[in-house]
Amino acid sequence: MIKKEKYSASILVIGDEILSGRTQDTNSNYISKKMTEVGVNVSEIRAIPDTKETIVSSVNELRKRNDYLFTTGGIGPTHDDITSESIAEALNVNIEVNATAFNDLEKYYKEMGSPFNEVRQRMARIPVGAILINNPVSIAPGFKLDNVFVFAGIPKIMKAMLKNSLKYIQTGCIMHSLSIKVDTVEGDIAEILRTLDLEENELKIGSYPFFNSELDFGVNVVIKSVDKEKLSKAAKDFKAFLDRNSLSFN
Amino acid sequence: MIKKEKYSASILVIGDEILSGRTQDTNSNYISKKMTEVGVNVSEIRAIPDTKETIVSSVNELRKRNDYLFTTGGIGPTHDDITSESIAEALNVNIEVNATAFNDLEKYYKEMGSPFNEVRQRMARIPVGAILINNPVSIAPGFKLDNVFVFAGIPKIMKAMLKNSLKYIQTGCIMHSLSIKVDTVEGDIAEILRTLDLEENELKIGSYPFFNSELDFGVNVVIKSVDKEKLSKAAKDFKAFLDRNSLSFN
Numbered sequence: 001m002i003k004k005e006k007y008s009a010s011i012l013v014i015g016d017e018i019l020s021g022r023t024q025d026t027n028s029n030y031i032s033k034k035m036t037e038v039g040v041n042v043s044e045i046r047a048i049p050d051t052k053e054t055i056v057s058s059v060n061e062l063r064k065r066n067d068y069l070f071t072t073g074g075i076g077p078t079h080d081d082i083t084s085e086s087i088a089e090a091l092n093v094n095i096e097v098n099a100t101a102f103n104d105l106e107k108y109y110k111e112m113g114s115p116f117n118e119v120r121q122r123m124a125r126i127p128v129g130a131i132l133i134n135n136p137v138s139i140a141p142g143f144k145l146d147n148v149f150v151f152a153g154i155p156k157i158m159k160a161m162l163k164n165s166l167k168y169i170q171t172g173c174i175m176h177s178l179s180i181k182v183d184t185v186e187g188d189i190a191e192i193l194r195t196l197d198l199e200e201n202e203l204k205i206g207s208y209p210f211f212n213s214e215l216d217f218g219v220n221v222v223i224k225s226v227d228k229e230k231l232s233k234a235a236k237d238f239k240a241f242l243d244r245n246s247l248s249f250n
Numbered sequence: 251m252i253k254k255e256k257y258s259a260s261i262l263v264i265g266d267e268i269l270s271g272r273t274q275d276t277n278s279n280y281i282s283k284k285m286t287e288v289g290v291n292v293s294e295i296r297a298i299p300d301t302k303e304t305i306v307s308s309v310n311e312l313r314k315r316n317d318y319l320f321t322t323g324g325i326g327p328t329h330d331d332i333t334s335e336s337i338a339e340a341l342n343v344n345i346e347v348n349a350t351a352f353n354d355l356e357k358y359y360k361e362m363g364s365p366f367n368e369v370r371q372r373m374a375r376i377p378v379g380a381i382l383i384n385n386p387v388s389i390a391p392g393f394k395l396d397n398v399f400v401f402a403g404i405p406k407i408m409k410a411m412l413k414n415s416l417k418y419i420q421t422g423c424i425m426h427s428l429s430i431k432v433d434t435v436e437g438d439i440a441e442i443l444r445t446l447d448l449e450e451n452e453l454k455i456g457s458y459p460f461f462n463s464e465l466d467f468g469v470n471v472v473i474k475s476v477d478k479e480k481l482s483k484a485a486k487d488f489k490a491f492l493d494r495n496s497l498s499f500n
Contacts, residue, residue: 013295016456018279018295019291019293019295021280021282021283021285021286021292022283022286022458022472023279023458026274028297029273032271033271034271035271036270036272042270043269044269044298045263045269046295046296047278047296048293048294049293050456076457076459077437077440078440078443078444078457079440079444079455080456080457114435117437119436119437119440119441119444120437122440154459156461157461185388186326186327186369187327187369188364189328190329190372191367191368193328193329194329204266206266206300207326208267208273211404211406222272
């Protein structure tokens with residue numbers, strides 16, 4: 001089987017609370033890490049409000065441009081949870097009560113001794129043709145429709161849904177990476193980074209300065225390649241440069 | 251003076267390290283909070299890679315659609331720092347060495363006893379017509395060009411640059427908000443939230459469930475309005491509903 005070299009994904013974070021600054025989104029970082037692990041390149045992360053037209057247009061823009069689109073947020077029972085119906089509209093399918101989701105939720109609330117009221121029943125409304133994604137925490141499912149994965153916004157639930165979705169994700173070539181922490185500032189190493197960063201070496205090099213205090217600052221240099229040998233040669237060359245210039249690193 | 255009711259902003263987070271999951275972006279959350287405080291509505295947050303074409307097209311899309319655009323990341327001295335030249339290209343101006351930036355940096359590195367080498371001099375290259383934004387931490391400035399504010403990615407520097415930019419931001423009507431933490435699940439309060447969420451009341455209501463453990467879960471209900479009286483009436487109505495239904499809150 002020929003493996004596609006690289007798969008791409010984007011992440012759509014849906015929720016007014018992200019844009020007002022009330023909530024720090026951590027879901028997209030978690031998904032990005034997992035995608036990097038399985039060789040899927042995240043090309044864009046976008047946070048938008050709970051507004052139907054914006055959700056519809058963003059979903060269509062991002063899903064067409066990438067192999068996968070993950071959305072987080074807006075699938076709960078309240079008035080501002082409009083993700084499911086917006087996804088249905090974006091993909092031009094109907095949304096209706098899903099029997100499996102309805103039965104699972106009914107059973108769950110019965111066991112909890114809570115009413116399975118009209119607003120809770122909203123969570124059983126799923127776009128037609130979608131595959132349910134199991135939610136072991138609070139039962140209301142996420143779903144996969146075409147190349148769009150629709151997850152809850154609560155991190156604990158989102159993580160479980162992502163785990164339950166990995167079987168649908170094609171694994172690309174894994175990008176290997178090495179991180180070298182250098183006790184200096186970027187200006188001291190920028191020149192050598194430029195010489196290492198050759199496309200013919202199939203290397204990707206990033207340099208990430210940090211500055212915690214006057215005494216605690218430096219640069220994390222991350223070298224990446226799908227080819228382990230080229231990666232280790234580049235790291236060796238870089239460390240030799242650091243030694244020659246009396247720069248400490250670890 | 252007639253105050254424009256609402257100003258809008260978007261945030262463009264530039265950097266491969268965000269999309270790989272290596273770095274958790276916190277800058278956009280910080281900027282969002284500050285914008286909410288001064289009555290500016292953040293309509294979108296977008297994270298993109300260090301790729302010139304993507305930066306150029308995203309900058310033009312977002313700056314045209316909003317009163318302000320803030321970018322973070324990519325203005326350091328290394329090969330992957332291409333934000334400044336991309337902004338110049340997006341706004342169709344030249345980029346050249348800015349005398350003020352050059353002199354400040356030269357002085358700074360002289361005092362530090364570090365060479366002001368070619369790669370460091372890159373940080374003095376600023377799009378023509380831009381206003382410099384002071385960086386008290388490591389001197390290399392950000393800048394404002396038209397309605398685009400270009401900040402560093404290091405949080406400490408970004409925060410200083412945002413502070414130094416607030417004088418250019420028009421203050422909109424401040425949205426007041428009240429948060430009520432209810433010891434229940436969303437399904438128990440969704441119905442009343444729907445009745446409070448009336449456009450004629452000029453209210454915006456969000457409900458944010460959290461689930462830390464089987465014993466620690468609940469819903470934060472956030473009611474917002476530019477009108478303090480309407481806000482406090484809605485909060486009173488909501489609390490009366492919670493009392494009637496024996497739901498505890500604080």
